[in-house]
Amino acid sequence: MQIIAHAHNAFTDKFGIPRQPLTDSVIETRIVFTPPFRHPDAIRGIEGFSHIWLLWEFEHSQPSKSLTVRPPRLGGNTRVGVFATRSPFRPNPIGLTCVRLLRIENGELIVAGADLRDGTPIYDIKPYLPWADSHPDASGGFAAQARDYRLRVDWSQLKEASVAITERQKQALEEILSQDPRPSYQNDPERVYKLDFDKLNVAFRVIEDILYVTEIHLI
Amino acid sequence: MQIIAHAHNAFTDKFGIPRQPLTDSVIETRIVFTPPFRHPDAIRGIEGFSHIWLLWEFEHSQPSKSLTVRPPRLGGNTRVGVFATRSPFRPNPIGLTCVRLLRIENGELIVAGADLRDGTPIYDIKPYLPWADSHPDASGGFAAQARDYRLRVDWSQLKEASVAITERQKQALEEILSQDPRPSYQNDPERVYKLDFDKLNVAFRVIEDILYVTEIHLI
Numbered sequence: 134m135q136i137i138a139h140a141h142n143a144f145t146d147k148f149g150i151p152r153q154p155l156t157d158s159v160i161e162t163r164i165v166f167t168p169p170f171r172h173p174d175a176i177r178g179i180e181g182f183s184h185i186w187l188l189w190e191f192e193h194s195q196p197s198k199s200l201t202v203r204p205p206r207l208g209g210n211t212r213v214g215v216f217a218t219r220s221p222f223r224p225n226p227i228g229l230t231c232v233r234l235l236r237i238e239n240g241e242l243i244v245a246g247a248d249l250r251d252g253t254p255i256y257d258i259k260p261y262l263p264w265a266d267s268h269p270d271a272s273g274g275f276a277a278q279a280r281d282y283r284l285r286v287d288w289s290q291l292k293e294a295s296v297a298i299t300e301r302q303k304q305a306l307e308e309i310l311s312q313d314p315r316p317s318y319q320n321d322p323e324r325v326y327k328l329d330f331d332k333l334n335v336a337f338r339v340i341e342d343i344l345y346v347t348e349i350h351l352i
Numbered sequence: 353m354q355i356i357a358h359a360h361n362a363f364t365d366k367f368g369i370p371r372q373p374l375t376d377s378v379i380e381t382r383i384v385f386t387p388p389f390r391h392p393d394a395i396r397g398i399e400g401f402s403h404i405w406l407l408w409e410f411e412h413s414q415p416s417k418s419l420t421v422r423p424p425r426l427g428g429n430t431r432v433g434v435f436a437t438r439s440p441f442r443p444n445p446i447g448l449t450c451v452r453l454l455r456i457e458n459g460e461l462i463v464a465g466a467d468l469r470d471g472t473p474i475y476d477i478k479p480y481l482p483w484a485d486s487h488p489d490a491s492g493g494f495a496a497q498a499r500d501y502r503l504r505v506d507w508s509q510l511k512e513a514s515v516a517i518t519e520r521q522k523q524a525l526e527e528i529l530s531q532d533p534r535p536s537y538q539n540d541p542e543r544v545y546k547l548d549f550d551k552l553n554v555a556f557r558v559i560e561d562i563l564y565v566t567e568i569h570l571i
Contacts, residue, residue: 134353134444137435154484170435170443174419178432181493185435188407188446200393213397216356216389216404216477224389225353225475227407229448231485256444258435263490265373266450271482274400 138166138255140189143305143331145251145352147193149314152205156184156233156246159304164242164255171240176258179242182234184261187247189228190254191221205317217274231261283311284344295349302331310337310344357385357474359408362524362550364470364571366412368533371424375403375452375465378523383461383474390459395477398461401453403480406466408447409473410440424536436493450480502530503563514568521550529556529563 142162144150151158164187166175179185201212202220215223232244242258261267286307298306314328322340329335329352336348361381363369370377383406385394398404420431421439434442451463461477480486505526517525533547541559548554548571555567 137443156487170419172419174431174433176433176435177420178436178493182436182491184487184490186448188444188448200389200391201396212393214393214395216395217397217401217479219478219481223476224356225407227446227476229405229407229478231487257442257446259438259448260436260493261487261490262438263488263492267486267488267490268375268403268450268480269482269486269488271403271480271486272401273482274397274479 134256136167136190136254137170137257138164140187140247140249140251140253140255141165142247142249142251144249145332146329147250149309149328149330150250151248151309151312153312154230154232154246154248155308156231158245158247159301159308160245160247161235162232162244162247162249163238164244164258166240173240176237176240176242179234179258179260180237182260184231185234185242185244186257186259186261186266187228187230187232187244187249187255188257188259189230189249190256191223191226191228192250192253197222197224197226207317209317227256231266282313284313284339284342286310287343287345290345290347292348296333296351298333298349302333306330306333306335306346310335310346313339313344315339353475355386355409355473356389356476357383359406359466359468359470359472359474360384361466361468361470363468364551365548366469368528368547368549369469370467370528370531372531373449373451373465373467374527375450377464378520378527379464379466380454381451381463381466381468382457383463383477385459392459395456395459395461398453398477398479399456401479403450404453404461404463405476405478405480405485406447406449406451406463406468406474407476407478408449408468409475410442410445410447411469411472416441416443416445426536428536446475450485501532503532503558503561505529506562506564509564509566511567515552515570517552517568521552525549525552525554525565529554529565532558532563534558 232246235243327336334350451465454462553569
């Protein structure tokens with residue numbers, strides 16, 4: 134397996150990467166090809182597709198020998214078969230994500246909706262073919278039950294000493310935080326969580342279904 | 353990369369495998385796990401999903417060094433970038449197919465819609481998540497133009513000496529032949545083509561948009 138590209142984005146930390154990739158995300162990822170694939174020929178015609186597939190490496194997961202995993206979506210206590218989940222802990226650590234192709238810049242693909250950490254190696258890019266790949270009536274198994282769960286993000290408790298952020302950063306953080314980046318089995322209103330995104334370190338607490346951003350520092 | 357399973361079906365020949373996989377196909381494929389993945393734990397919960405992804409090996413393709421390919425869909429003469437196609441000739445020979453999960457039998461997954469040859473090695477199986485994977489409004493680029501093209505299959509010229517086939521075999525052959533298995537750049541009404549499927553050797557000719565089945569023999 135050859136690495137054909139790397140993903141670059143503001144997800145410098147694994148904590149906070151959306152578990153449910155959203156192709157209408159405001160967060161952009163750049164796909165930077167490695168030589169010899171860094172050539173206009175390799176992507177000729179790709180601009181006609183609105184969506185593309187990324188096949189990528191779960192870089193920080195060891196190949197798993199376990200046949201079952203405990204999905205965060207099920208609270209972290211229920212075991213299901215590895216082939217019934219999209220968990221990174223699987224025999225061959227290859228991830229699959231559909232992203233929206235926003236534009237091409239200097240031979241790089243700019244996409245939205247990638248649930249990849251900055252620097253992730255990419256093994257393949259394929260066009261999304263709606264008549265083969267789109268099955269809106271497919272039933273989603275156990276994973277369906279938590280899909281609409283969202284936290285409300287509250288900024289009123291943000292300390293004054295925090296750094297100023299741009300409107301775009303705020304939108305991106307709303308998107309990330311509303312998906313509840315906490316481990317699913319944790320529910321401690323006193324606990325302060327921190328995540329890194331876009332060179333910012335963001336502290337927050339969660340009380341019931343409201344997430345309070347408390348501090349933001351530059352990393 | 354470990355092989356986790358093999359596909360088994362009636363596509364003993366590469367010629368005739370649908371270029372456009374159809375999840376409402378009448379042709380079934382069995383996914384037979386290899387040890388240690390041949391265990392009920394590995395697929396626990398998968399029965400809740402109507403569709404699954406197969407990641408598999410383009411077994412008879414050499415890893416390609418070319419950055420462009422000539423898709424049959426474009427007549428075989430136009431070059432497009434390898435990452436703008438689903439061609440088997442790509443840097444990492446991994447195929448991606450969404451199939452319908454029909455049932456589980458003796459620990460094997462029975463699926464419909466696989467565009468895989470009999471014996472194909474499988475590297476991963478993932479559940480299809482409609483809210484992440486289904487994008488019915490995605491635009492299909494150059495590949496969209498030929499999607500509705502179909503031949504009419506005519507059985508009136510089938511020689512009497514041909515073997516009798518079951519209704520199910522006939523349905524399967526209709527499905528395969530109507531998709532026009534000829535190389536796209538060929539259009540010779542005199543030429544007789546042959547393909548193997550389900551231990552049958554099937555001869556046919558194509559005149560304009562009608563495909564005439566002329567002979568069927570047991571292999």
